[in-house]
Amino acid sequence: MVVQLRNAASLPTPGDHVVVVVPEAFLTGVGARRIAYARMAVPETVGFATVPELWTDATGGLDEARCREHVLADGGVNRYEPPRTPAERAIVALWQEILAFPGVGVLDDFIEAGGDSVSALRLIDAVREGFGVDLTLADLMDHPTVRDLAAEISTRGPA
Template sequence: MKKEIRNHLKQKLPTYMIPNYFKRIESIPITNNGKLNRKALPEPDMNDFIKEEYVEPKTDVEKLICKIYSNVFKFQDNEIGILDDFFELGGDSLNAIRVSSMIEQELKIKINIKDILNHTVIKDLSEYIEDKMQNKDSNDILINNLEIFNNKSTQKEFPMTSQQLGVYIDSMKYPNNIMYNIPTAFKLRKNVSESDIEKIKKELMKYSENMIF
């Protein structure tokens, strides 16, 4: 039933809006005011997440990804197979950051959060990584980085970093969440003028062109 519900929602909603798990309850707890009592809802356990029939990993990359997923999602090593899906295991943007970081550390290649989110099944992600490892060597990456560095300039739009993408996805999925809000107050001298602030802004932009005010 859980699988059918998820498949139905996939046809109606973007992936980030689909719940990570489904749990059947006999009744919905409410407060004295007649509102949903979220604190009284039962916590999910491993049985609430959707897992595919176990298919053993064969390639070195498949074995590595399964091991990383087992670590991130707290499963036994032999419980995660190549048909398991990132979102169906309970994945979110923060998990994707961890997964991409661990893959980069082990394989020494650049993996973005969007790569994890675009290849949610372990088998697909493994094939993507294997293809990337075949066609991209360290010299290609160095050349690309130099081209980006030298192309400084007139660019008005900049791609998101992995961290920014993670924050964006979380804000779309949980619009009322304020976990990324960082309120800060600065006390300025009385004689600081608007032109002084403008000079500071321009100086900062020399070091970070994609800084927007």
């Protein structure tokens, strides 16, 4: 099932396996998930994808087949993936606190999830305090996802 995120009626029912498509000019996949969180708890069965435009069929409705084809060809589904390791869980908790975003997954990008220079500095301080690892802004940009950052922190160990 492919749905267009445009109003409450278009939101999936919990338990559905869906891909929510959003025009690229509108939002990133993470941004779409932020909107969906305001309306419902997003289960792991929901993925998000951006498309260049919302294609319509002959009746003016969403051309689900074309959207599905684009998403499958592009591999552009932004799925929530929960943390699996203690380091990933700790970093997710830090991001959720610092970014005030409850839906952080291990594949999310720090900047796309709402991070900026101030929140990056707060995260660097929190990592130093929680893990005993010194990071720089460049380190955070080089390892922008929870999974990448957890792996980098694990290789460094305490400072």
